[in-house]
Amino acid sequence: MLEHVVNGLVLGGTYALVAMGLTIQYGIARIMNLSFGDTIIAACFATYVLFTSLSISPILALLILVPSGYALSNVVYRVIMKPLVARAPDEGALEVDSILVTFGLLFVIQGILLYLFGGGYTSYSFFNTPINVLGTVVAGNRLLALVLSLMIGAALVIILFRTRWGMILRAVALAPKSAPLFGIDTDRAARTAFAIGGAIAATGGVVISMFQTFTATAGVVFTMKALIVVILGGKGSVPGAIVAGLLLGLVETFVAAYVDPGLTLAAVYTVFLLLLLVRPNGIFGKA
Amino acid sequence: MLELKNMTVRYGKHLAVDAVGFGLTKGEVVVVLGANGAGKSSMLKAIAGMIPVADGSVTLDGDLLTGVPAHQVTNRGIALVPEGRGVVGRMTVEENLRLGATPSRARASEDETIAQVFDIFPRLAERRRQFVHTMSGGEQQMVAVGRAMMSKPDFLLLDEPSLGLAPIVVGDLFKALARVRETGVGLLIVEQNVKISLRHADRGYLLEAGRITGSGTSEELMNDAAVRHAFLGGDI
Incomplete structure (x- = not known):
């Protein structure tokens, strides 16, 4: 039981983290980024390469990949998004344009990853030491993933709510x-x-790759889950993303453990639909 | 000195502001009177860089403001309190005020200015932690004026500050604006509320269908037959 709670929180922590990235892009830049999950997967592969061929630990990889994620996204915004923003007559038009363009970008990133790494499942073994948490044994990498997600999430909340920036x-x-x-x-x-x-997508990629297998085509799943978390939490709400992300992780883990692993996505959508019936604007959403 | 020369604003083929020209100096209060659709809001938005100027120019102490993006116009020393107030409703009073000190010209004196705002609007000091959207219209207008003051403007532009407020609240607001003026700021107010705005202004202009059709000191305008006819229902 406790084991599932911990695993659920680990998974949920990463969902919350990546959803924060998507909700910030959507809430502030007004861009619905469908290539978000593929950015995560690209970071997964980058971590994999750094670790397996250069022996750079994922922790150190964060120091390289997070600034890279920032810089590359900055360039993508300047080159691809800015012209869309400049020509969009209103917010609705920008949303539609950004969905179409990032949908294209998704396949570009995915294509590059498929070319470089093929379509197979990839993983590496890092910090697999069993650690005892309140009587349950959890893999060290999962625990590290949770701690990193929480720390980065908390830092983000502090930056957003306590600084002028x-x-x-x-x-x-x-x-x-x-x-x-x-x-x-x-x-x-x-x-x-x-x-x-x-x-944040890059951070998520590094953290997720530490304990999960990934493929070049898995980006869509991450985008979808992040999207569900964003809508569940309330569009643009960072606290909402955290709560909804953790909830989603717990639901997935418990359904996989007690019902059927094949039903996790169905369970996620059920929770999604039920919550939206009660709160159409999400948990922290404003009317 | 803020100067408009032949300033023209167009929405497609529609001429909203037609070759308007006048100027105002710091510490002066100028009111532009006009009915709905006369081009008052367009004129202010164009000065503030929110909409493009089609023809003519706006200069501040001789420097061209035309074509400068809105956030930079704020940093040059022009603050606009737009129609609908332009405050962030889902932030607190203090957050709105501090955010108003974003321009680099205002950073150094932020704490000093906020004390000045609280001095003019004690109500805001009492409610500094309150979310702006939960406040009354008059209080929100105070936040809007306070936020504009936070950017340390040389000129403050106000778009119908009295709109939707009770007469007593309007009176208090204009008294507060008189104190803002005492700090050396020039005020350009567009209004339909002729009586109170002329009482607090040095001089004024009449704007009709985008053109200036009359001007004078407040006293002259108050006694002007055209003004009385158009705005005051014939007699005072």
Whole structure:
């Protein structure tokens, strides 16, 4: 029982983490990024390469891949997204355009990964030491994944709610039209938010690769789950993403353990539908 | 000095502001009177860089503001309190005010300015932790003016600050604006509420269908037949 709680929290922690990235990109930059999961998978493979061929531990890989995720997403925003933002007559148009473009980007990233690594399942063994947590044995890498997710998630919440930088990003999310009157450069804020999202995706990739097998085509699953978490939590809500992510991880783990592993996705969608019937704008959503 | 020369604003083929020209200096209160659709809001938005100027120019102390993006206009010293107030409802009073000090020109004096805002609007000091969307219209307007003051403007542009407020609240607001003016800020107010705005202004202009059709000191305008006819129902 406790074992499933811990495993559920580990899985949920990573869901919460990556969903935070997606919700920041969507809430602040107004871009629904369908290639988000593929960014995660790219980071998984990058960690794998760094670890297996250069013996760089995933922890150190974070120091390389997180800034890379930030920088690359910044470039993607400047080159691909900025023209869309510039020509979009309104927010709805930008949403549709960004969905189409990132849908294309998804296949570009996936294609590159398939070319480089093939379609097979990939994994590596890192910090597989069994650790005793309150009487249950958990793999060290899972525990590390949970701790990292929580730490990075907490850091993000502190940045968003306790710093001027975060305040500016939140203001752009809450009142995009008024933000320039506050002297806020909304274009820069959107670029920063998109890049932070990319950095979080990279973090998620490193963390997930430590305890899960992954394939070049698994990005879609991560995008979908992150999307479910974002909508469940309330669009643009970081606390909502955390709660919904943990909930989703627990539901998946418990259904896999006590019902049938094949029913996890069905269970996730059931929870998703039921919660949305009660709270159409998500757990922390605003009407 | 803030100066408009032949400033023209277009929405497609529609001419919203037609070759408007006037200026105001720091510490001065100028009111632009006009009915709905006269182009008052478009004029202010164009000065603030929120919408493009089709023709003519806006200059601040001789520097061209036309074509400068809105967030940079704020940093040059122009603060707009738009129609609908432009506050972030789902943030607290203090967050809105601190956010108002985002321009680099305002950073150093942030704490000093916030004390000044609280001095002019004691109500905001009492409610600093309250979410703005839960406040009354008059209080939200105080937040909006306070937020604009936080950017350390040379000129404050106000789009119908009295709209939707009870007369007594309007009176308090204009008294507060008089104190803002005492700090050396120039105020450009567009209004339909002729009586109270002229009482607090030095001079004014009439805007009709995007064109300036009259001007004068507040006293002159108050006694002007056209103003009385258009805005005050014939007599005061």
